[in-house]
Amino acid sequence: MKKRNLLVAITLGVAVFFTACDDDDTTIAKPEITITELGEGDSHGNDHTGVAGSDLHVEVEIVAEGKIDVVQIEIHPEGEHKSAFENVWEVDTTYTKFSGLKNTTFHEHIDIAEWAEPGDYHFHFIVTDMEGNQSSAESELEIVEE
Numbered sequence: 001m002k003k004r005n006l007l008v009a010i011t012l013g014v015a016v017f018f019t020a021c022d023d024d025d026t027t028i029a030k031p032e033i034t035i036t037e038l039g040e041g042d043s044h045g046n047d048h049t050g051v052a053g054s055d056l057h058v059e060v061e062i063v064a065e066g067k068i069d070v071v072q073i074e075i076h077p078e079g080e081h082k083s084a085f086e087n088v089w090e091v092d093t094t095y096t097k098f099s100g101l102k103n104t105t106f107h108e109h110i111d112i113a114e115w116a117e118p119g120d121y122h123f124h125f126i127v128t129d130m131e132g133n134q135s136s137a138e139s140e141l142e143i144v145e146e
Contacts, residue, residue, distance in 0.1 A: 028065050028129070030133040030134065031066070031068070031127040031133060032062070032063040033125060034060065035059075036059045036061055037059035040054065049141070049143075052118065052143055052146060053113070056109065058106065058107070058108050058109070060105070060137070061103075062104050064103070066130050066133055067100055067130045068099055068100065068101050068128075068129060070127075072127075074093075074123075075110075075122070076091075077122075078120040078121055078122050089113045093110070095108070106125075117143070118145050119143060121141040121143055124136055
């Protein structure tokens with residue numbers, strides 16, 4: 001009888017241990033991204049226009065419950081631009097200096113090459129948090145000549 005009680009107690013103890021160690025069912029929300037300014041570097045505006053040979057002002061509010069891991073910016077041409085055999089101005093940059101932050105204002109200036117072809121471009125802003133969640137925001141961008 002004592003062995004049976006001991007066996008039952010051990011079985012219950014093991015069951016309680018494993019159920020207490022179950023993963024939490026709470027999910028971390030994906031990062032929230034709000035593009036507040038995208039435009040000419042000198043005007044610090046939100047006109048979605050960049051000037052070849054100047055810089056592009058980018059300001060974005062980020063809220064990441066799971067803490068920021070990396071921020072990426074991608075800019076590529078839309079529509080008809082130079083052929084694939086010629087240089088095309090594009091951006092594909094990863095920022096790690098915001099890693100570990102929950103909330104931040106991303107404020108950077110991106111150089112636009114003097115030889116960047118005027119026209120329509122597409123702007124992508126991507127945030128990945130430390131939980132592996134990813135969010136993105138997109139915007140149209142026009143590059144004009146000086």
